[in-house]
Amino acid sequence: MCSSRKASRAKHWMRVPHFSRFGRFSSGLFWRTFFLLGALTTVSMAAWVGMISVVQREPQVQQISAQVISVVTITHAALTHSAPELRRELLFDLVSNEGIRVFPLEDDDKVEPAPDNALMPDIEALVKAKLGADTRFSAEVNGVAGFWVSFKIDDDQYWLMLERERIRGLTGVQWLGWASLVSLLSLLGAALISSLINLPLARLTVAARAIAQGKRPAPLPEKGPMEIIEANRSFNQMVEDLQQVESDRAVILAGISHDLRTPLARMQLEVEMAHLSDEAREGIQSDIGQMDAIIGQFLDYAKPTEASSFIDVDIGTLLADTAREAERLPDVRISTDIAERAHVMGNATDLKRVLNNLIENARRYGKTADTDVAEIDIKCSVKGMPTARRVVIEVQDHGSGVPPEQIEQLLKPFTRLDTARGQANGAGLGLAIVERVLLRHGAELHVRNRDGGGLLIQIVMRALA
Template identity: 60%
Template sequence: MDFGKLVEPDNGGAHRRRSLSRVVSHLHWLLRQRLSALKSGLFWRTFFLIAFIITVSMAAWIASVRFFDRAPQTEELAARITSIVEITRAALMHSAPAMRTELLFDLSSKEGIRIYPLEKNDKAEPLLDGAGLAETLLLVQTQLGPETRFAGKVNGVGGFWVSFKIEDDDEYWLMLERTRLVRGVGWQWLGWAGIVMLLSLLGGVIITRRINLPLARLTNSIRAMARGEAPDPLPENGAREIATANRAFNQMVTDLKRIETDRALILAGISHDLRTPLTRMQLEVEMADLSQEAREGMQSDISQMDAIISQFLDFAKPAEATNFTMLNLSELMQDLTARASRLPDMKINAQIDPNIHVVGNPVDLKRVLNNLVENGRRYGRTPDSDLLELDIKCKIESGEGGKRAVLEVADHGVGVPESEIQQLKKPFTRLDAARSQANGAGLGLAIVDRVVARHGGEFILTNRAGGGFLVRIILPGAKVKKADK
């Protein structure tokens, strides 16, 4: 025997236990998510409220029916028992003694009625108390006589036993099957009540969904606006209150779009008008009798103002899909990394797959890439260092709509607080004091977001694992073409 195998650890069993633990943890997480949705969701709150009201109403209705039906049911059962006993007694009294055996057999086989002589040594057990049983027995005893006795078992045989006399000394037991005395109408009522309750709950689901669906649409549209997206118009039909709310929301979206368009036109007009005086100031500085230090300072200020005006013009530039063409994205990225690598304080780690082509505007995409590098140069420097290290990647991934080009630009800086990342897409946004002192108007990433949206792509901002900030751009319709020889 190989004793080494006896002490070998069961790695397969440990792996199965870990897998089972992960599955249980995942199921526990799903259960908590579902319970959280049940607690917080308006749909489920409304549904459970309606279900509670329906359940209480049905319970009250059933209790009322049983309460008011109890007396008639008791009287009917007592009359049935009395009638059976009286008819059986009359049949026995008026039948010939020789025919009584055959009569007893017919009563037992056809009617389920059994007749036994009552003996003094019979062991009779009382009936189990039930709903309305005491009232029923009292009514039967009133009609048959006070000497009438009842039993649930006689000599170990179960049933409904009632005594009667044919003559003064001739006493018998009459035994009925309990099934003959059970009234089935109550169970039928419970069945119908269950069906009515299920239909009511189904109606409650439909009503709750019709109430909450417009609210869910409005909530999703508001969330889309908060993410900077343009929501689809909400339907303006249906209930008056909901139609009014949707109409007001659609009007607000239209007004915001118009305000955004007007602001872009104003920015473009002001920026264009400022270019001429800036050019004149640049010439005057060149010709003025100034010291070299003063001239360089004024030229730097003018260049900064010109850069801000360029950002305004880029932000206000309208979409022009007619200028889209098939371009080599890999070459654009390689040119970008080559120019960025020549800067003295920058280190570029590039992973660019060759011959990736997309449909787009080459000027706009160059502007996007330059803005990302400039954004990293200003805000993404490595802590305790003047060096900027950028990881630039360009690759192809397969998605639901086909192949997509994925661009990634990541720095090794301090990153951005998670709660404020999405704010960076908004125009004129700079988060901290250090950024507010930087050159620019806070339009860099807003311009990137707008250009990527024109190209039908996705613009994703997140913090880089290990520290830093990561910008991810996904452009649809990517292809790999061989380079022309």
């Protein structure tokens, strides 16, 4: 059975699914997995950074304080115990070799506050406990940035400036940089993991959509985790079974149709040769013709449409030719509005069968109560942007239409809504054949009642550039 009939249809609208929209589902699942992994990574990173900050805070404060105290103490001792004539050379060595500068502390120095750092209050407390409560700290003195600490030699006060690079851990820039790098690598890993997780599902879905379009997909790889192997193996077996069922059905229908047409031909010959009245002969011939038409519908329904047979089809010309052929019938009046250069990819024979079925359906059921002539409006237009153009075909009649609650039944095989559309002849496969052929062409089929009475059938196909 055609897989599209398993999908839910709207009450007043029905269409063959447009499979290109599946990308939304696959991409949505990818992004869902990606964001979940990203959120987990972010939370884990935040917890890790918080834990490291708490655990390392005290050792880091102790280390930096000890370093500052050590440098100030050694500098103080070196300056105190060195000969006055050697102090200039000592200061030069401290600057060039150790990156330490010593300046006299003046009252008019422009002093900025200490570095804004979460560890700074604890560092100040430990340093002042060793060097004295009057020890001052600054992030900038007289426009020179650095880590400044004051100390005394006798009654003179001095500034000792350390390069900030030597006092590690005072800012979170490095932490932020490393955390950003790790987060980026984690997100890339999450994207890779999401792709690997969704790849088997994407393959399975593409293959399922191919089956829905009447194509036979390539076998899915039976490798990977056990669950994927079992799912792909079951799907591959299902494809083989469906292919066998399709082949058996076509053979059975073709055989039955052939076996039935042979006695029908004999009956037709016997009727011609029998001594019957004209009225009886016409009635029997009409019945035989209806039986032969029903057999033809079975064959059309069972006949597959191969994508390899698709060519560039001028659907506008094909529709105009079909309309001219139908106008020869005495009970049909057709009006057309067909755009030029409406080209699609498809099988011309099968598309011609679709158009014939739609026009015949409108002719058979589109007659009003006060006339025996079916008025049919045929329209073909090209819509959309140049990169996404669509050919829209509309066939509508002016009959009594179909009760809204019964529209859903129209596309089901072997179904005729005789109570709504008048007495019908045939097996009820006309619109089912249309749906089956359009499904294999990747087209959309919409069915609804026409404003003002009658039925409107709309076909939407991808247009060629």
